[in-house]
Amino acid sequence: MKLLITGGLGYIGSHVVLQAQRAGHEVVVVDDLSTGLTSRVDCQVVDVDLASEKALDVLHNLMNEHHFEAVIHLAARKQVGQSVEQPERYFKDNIGGLANLLLAMKEAGIKKLVFSSSAATYGIPEVELVPEDYPGIPINPYGQTKLIGEWMVSNASIWGLKGLNLRYFNVAGCEIPALADTAELNLIPIAIAAIKRGQSPKVFGVDYPTIDGSCVRDYVHVGDLANAHLLAVAYLEQSRQEHATFNVGTGIGASVLEVLAEIRVASGLDFELDMHPRRPGDPPKLIADTSRIENILSFKARHDLKEIVKSAWDASS
Ligand SMILES: NC(=O)c1ccc[n+]([C@@H]2O[C@H](COP(=O)([O-])OP(=O)(O)OC[C@H]3O[C@@H](n4cnc5c(N)ncnc54)[C@H](O)[C@@H]3O)[C@@H](O)[C@H]2O)c1
Known part of the structure; x- marks a missing residue:
């Protein structure tokens, strides 16, 4: 399968790239190199900030050039403290980046997406084990951007997107x-x-x-988490379900x-x-x-x- 992996130069994304390639998938990475390292991957890398003005054009051209079957979207700012100090930046980058990606996918007719979400969407849960349906409320802008991102992915089922949100717990x-x-x-x-x-x-x-x-x-090992992404892509391939959310822990x-x-x-x-x-x-x-x-x-x-x-x-x- 040909996969577009955003944030593929990052810590988790590069593990997803590695496992995807080992499984025989062809991978192209989109990343703005803000925290990512090109030394982490061996594939085509397109350097663009997904939230920037030029992102739509870049994605449009890239998606015309390659016929991606699915997208795994990991690119995001992830510092909780920084999100409290600069909430606008987090909304612009995380929400704006995802909005551009969805617009480009819709135009290109790419209908499978795995989205990096987070246990930060739960806020402060008062249960021993948190199920996906727990009515949590994120307590910082970072967690809010992830919950809004999940809603954006689920709303895109209106044009046929099949989307899975993976809520990562503590990755290490x-x-x-x-x-x-x-x-x-x-x-x-x-x-x-x-x-x-x-x-x-x-x-x-x-x-x-x-x-x-x-x-x-x-604490979940990043290799196990990367594997969850490949299981998610395989599930999107064979399932009729439009949208689902999974804890990964x-x-x-x-x-x-x-x-x-x-x-x-x-x-x-x-x-x-x-x-x-x-x-x-x-x-x-x-x-x-x-x-x-x-x-x-x-x-x-x-x-x-x-x-x-x-x-x-x-x-x-
Ligand atoms: N690390 C964790 O414990 C954890 C837990 C829950 C969720 N997550 C989510 O997993 C994803 C990956 O996290 P990570 O730990 O690998 O972080 P990371 O910072 O190592 O990787 C993020 C990657 O995305 C790129 N990026 C960031 N904003 C971008 C933008 N606007 N346009 C293009 N590229 C951009 C960065 O350069 C980097 O390569 C993020 O979405 C994060 O919110 C991480």
């Missing part, structure tokens, strides 16, 4: 070191970078109602202190922790109910936390 690890997460935005890369600098990793809050008082998250929670303990094991280093009070807006627990993706896409994460942490540590060495 890497398949090969060249594709490692270089941004220090999530717990595992932040903690590893601090340890490498000889600093103590920070822990925000140990008084939550969780197993050890620290926040609990669902493991269904298993790990606390901040448990993750840091795994980093001790992977690194062979003992380090102190730098304890801080809770941060506002951190849900105590965020764990996926994975029954829908397991039942419908036959997705099952194969890597556990140990493998996630080890791959991240080894890539940083």
Whole structure:
């Protein structure tokens, strides 16, 4: 199949590109190189900001040149704190970029789309395992752009689009070191970078109602997540369903202190922790109910936390 992958130079996108190519798909990437690295992929890369004025023309020409059967849309700004400080930029880039993509797909008659969404759409859920139908409300502009993006994808069924939203939980690890997460935005890369600098990793809050008082998250290996995209594309190919949303996680929670303990094991280093009070807006627990993706896409994460942490540590060495 010929696939257009937006954001394919990024941490997750490059894993999707790699797995798609290994599965025999032909891939073209669109990316503005804002956080992406060309060294991560071996395919045609078209450098354009999807939210820019010229994006529609560029996409139009690209889609005429290649007859893509499906699009996987990962390109987005993803820093929660930055989205609070610059909400307009997040709406312009994430929503505007998706709007341009949908307009171009409609014109070119491309009717299959997998959209990168996020567990940030749930806000602060008050359930042990979050199902896709949980009536969550995102608590920051980043999460809002993802929920609005999902609505845009579902509304496009009016012109025949079949769209799947994948709500990623906490993505970490890497398949090969060249594709490692270089941004220090999530717990595992932040903690590893601090340890490498000889600093103590920070822990925000140990008084939550969780197993050890620290926040609990669902860590999914980026290779498993990439595989979910290929399952999603295959499903779009054979299913009649127009629109669906899937959590992508493991269904298993790990606390901040448990993750840091795994980093001790992977690194062979003992380090102190730098304890801080809770941060506002951190849900105590965020764990996926994975029954829908397991039942419908036959997705099952194969890597556990140990493998996630080890791959991240080894890539940083
Ligand atoms: N990393 C996570 O834990 C996580 C969790 C949930 C959802 N997501 C979503 O997954 C997707 C990929 O995230 P990532 O972690 O790989 O981030 P990343 O920053 O590594 O990758 C994003 C890629 O998109 C490109 N890009 C960004 N805005 C663009 C634009 N307007 N036009 C063209 N290219 C653009 C960047 O250059 C980069 O290559 C994003 O949509 C993000 O919101 C990530």
